[in-house]
Amino acid sequence: MAKKFIAKMLVAVLLFSTVLSVRAYAGENDIPRVFQRSSIIEPFERGDN
Structure with a gap:
């Protein structure tokens, strides 16, 4: 799995x-537009906060 x-x-x-x-x-x-398109990274950033 890992x-x-x-x-x-x-x-x-x-x-x-x-x-x-x-x-x-x-x-x-x-x-910034590239980061907005890649929604995969957002949950990880929110989790670190």
């Missing part, structure tokens, strides 16, 4: 970083 969860998180981080880099290369540096 290994699958870690693998999913790694894939999510990889996808997120590639999306950020692609947008950066395209010249669209509006990172």
